[in-house]
Amino acid sequence: MSNIKVMKNIRSQLIIFHETAHAELASALEMLAACKATKKPNQAFGYFMHAKDEYSHAKCFFKMLSSRGEKSSVEIAREFRFAAPSLIKKGYISNNGFLIENMTLKDFIAFVYTNELLAKSSFEKILKLVGPNTEEGLKISNIMADELRHHGMAKKYFLNHYPALQPWQLMIYRTKETIHNKGRKIYDANLKFLERILTPIYKGMAYLAGVLASKLDLDEFKREGKNLLNISSKSIL
């Protein structure tokens, strides 16, 4: 593979691991928030263990991200450095608060149920990318097993508490979430597109401001020895 192709390949992998690590960390935070919000000790324990799993998934993906960052140029690696506010900027955590604060418990569990399944299917693609028999592949297989376990727990809870809910209703939840996930990717792509358009404009404006400032006679701004009462009210001094 040519050098440019290798770099392009690493870059596309960086994007995948960067996004996945964000998603996993956001899940951990959502689970902790749910743990804090519940009054039932059993539920709190379940959420806490789930959060623990998601933290360890995030840690795995951050590790895979950094091993690829080490092979990239400093500029590219810097682009994929983690900053906590990007969890909100990228739409993994809502600006309006955690899911448990904005959803009914029923919707929240349905959300977990569908998302765990969606997570598992997106990890299948990553598994193909790294190779199932590699060290990373093994870690991803373990993560997939965790996600299936989470999905099973949510399903069990759901069937116990809302037995009247039909499988087709859960299908609707799943479709809604798939659309939401796609929407987030489009939003993120739009943000990057806007950044590409607006950055040269900002830089151009900053340059113009610099040119204007260099043309100003700064002596006019000196107040020493001037009677300030004699200065016109329209003056910028």
Ligand SMILES: [Fe+2]
């Ligand atoms: Fe996870």
Ligand SMILES: [Fe+2]
């Ligand atoms: Fe999970």
